[in-house]
Amino acid sequence: MALTVPSGHGIDGGVSRSNPSPASSNIVIGFVGGFVNSDNRHHGPVQLAQRIRQTAPEATYIRIFENRRRKQAYDAIVRRLDTNRDGVLSAQEKSLAHIILFGHSWGASAAVALARDLRHAGIPVLLTVQVDSVAKWWQNDSLIPDNVAEAANFYQTEGIIHGRRQIKAVDPGKTEILGNYLVDYKKTPVQCPEASWWDRVVTPGHMQSECDPHLWSQVENLIKEHLSPQATSVAVTGQPQPSR
Numbered sequence: 001m002a003l004t005v006p007s008g009h010g011i012d013g014g015v016s017r018s019n020p021s022p023a024s025s026n027i028v029i030g031f032v033g034g035f036v037n038s039d040n041r042h043h044g045p046v047q048l049a050q051r052i053r054q055t056a057p058e059a060t061y062i063r064i065f066e067n068r069r070r071k072q073a074y075d076a077i078v079r080r081l082d083t084n085r086d087g088v089l090s091a092q093e094k095s096l097a098h099i100i101l102f103g104h105s106w107g108a109s110a111a112v113a114l115a116r117d118l119r120h121a122g123i124p125v126l127l128t129v130q131v132d133s134v135a136k137w138w139q140n141d142s143l144i145p146d147n148v149a150e151a152a153n154f155y156q157t158e159g160i161i162h163g164r165r166q167i168k169a170v171d172p173g174k175t176e177i178l179g180n181y182l183v184d185y186k187k188t189p190v191q192c193p194e195a196s197w198w199d200r201v202v203t204p205g206h207m208q209s210e211c212d213p214h215l216w217s218q219v220e221n222l223i224k225e226h227l228s229p230q231a232t233s234v235a236v237t238g239q240p241q242p243s244r
Helices: 044-055 070-081 091-095 106-120 197-202 204-211 213-226
Strands: 026-032 061-066 098-104 125-131 148-155 176-182
Touching: 026 044, 026 070, 026 106, 044 061, 044 098, 044 204, 044 213, 061 070, 070 106, 098 106, 098 213, 106 125, 125 213, 148 213, 197 204
Parallel strands: 026 061, 026 098, 098 125, 125 148, 148 176
Antiparallel strands: none
16 A cells, blocks of 8 residues: 655755665654753753764664654654655555654653554554653553554653553564563662753652663663664664663
């Protein structure tokens, strides 16, 4: 089944290291939480994207979106997969998809929702990673759709705002849940010098999950292990060790 590609050329904020080709389909999409801007370098997802860009395979596409910009992220992925630029996604182009989605807070929930959007279009997702995932009232961030090959969830339980404790696969035969990893900030607190006083007082655990270098290092390693140097390569799978 062919999918019509959204019109438009060039994507604001898109980052790649060469023009797309059938042999280079790594796509890494991240979402920031709350009302954070996608270019705010004080936040975990933005910093992670910057680090991944430094060592990512040739032509890897990496971009961060605000969590409310899920439709823009979807359109960016579809255009990226349209390697022959004919305006239609063929079954072959979909099969070359090598998509990794991640996010923090509302952004983590947006990553799961985007995976579900891609499922409706018949586009596979290699990996989703949720960090202290918080769903908006109309979203479901606990069930991972069956077009996702692997999924991981990192969460903390302290404060008014805390992450989804457990994610499950809609179809365990198609999706492997790598783990639901608890991070205990009462046991090992993390300093966040750039955080606001509100976050420090009201949502300290959620705040720490965004600036925790150890947690984001695990997310980074997990993503890098799944980046393929070629579209036809088999991704190396790996499970992070529980934090602390």
